[in-house]
Amino acid sequence: MEKKWDELERWLDGQRLPKGFDVMKEPDWVEQFVRKMMTKSLPAAANSILDQAEEEGISFFETHHFLLVKFHLPREVNREELRLLVRDDRLRIEGLPNNQKETIKLPKLVQPKICRAVVKNFVLQVKLRKRPRAGAYYEADIRWLKGR
Template sequence: MDNKWDELERWLDGQRLPKGFDVMKEPDWVEKFVRKMMTKSLPAAASSIMDQAEADEGISFFETHNFLLVKFHLPREVSRDELRLYVRDDRLRIEGLPNQQKEIIKLPKLVKPTICQATVKNYILQVKLRKKPRAGAYYEADIRWLKGR
């Protein structure tokens, strides 16, 4: 797939695009745009492409009824003392990677960030997260009526 992007990049370099279309010369932007359009129009196809892209990056997900497991392959040069994991309800941020790099992983489901277990074995970071429950029943709310029109 990289070969096709390289061809597209070379072709765009030779084009004289109108002002404001310079963003089309950025392969990362084009790739994100295409993925976003595919997600909207063909969710099943887009998810398989995203799964392949994540597998290429050394990221894998596994879901149970209550938990989401994330596996991330760490580089061998990672320092045990500098590695940090930050959890948000929709993504993970891994800091302390070699060359001051950080990795942001978008999660396929919302999770409870405070309920997390992380372990490293053979340079594989495994994170077990508790999934947020789906929106359940409706609850009736009180309505106050104010005087006036």
């Protein structure tokens, strides 16, 4: 699958797209576009992620910049074996009793390196920074050269 994305990227690089279509060359924009289209066409599927999570003892809370996830741990969990692995679209909790692993699909994309996790009363609370919206402006330094 990755090979096909690379081929598509190379093909887009060689295309002379009309003005305004240059965003098609940005992978983040394409990913966001596809995600929006899937959410619009399958709203029930998008909501099913949240419904399924609630059934499994998982809750989400969203602020402007952060996504908070709460996961109820079993009482038999060993604190030395518990591990939290973070990806931009999901969490994986390892070290649960009976060598179980739990994968939690996140409702929003996050920055995996910016994460805080704490356990209180056998509830794992994870605070994740949401990924900034594509199209954000960043100020760049401008150098002035002497010349004509």
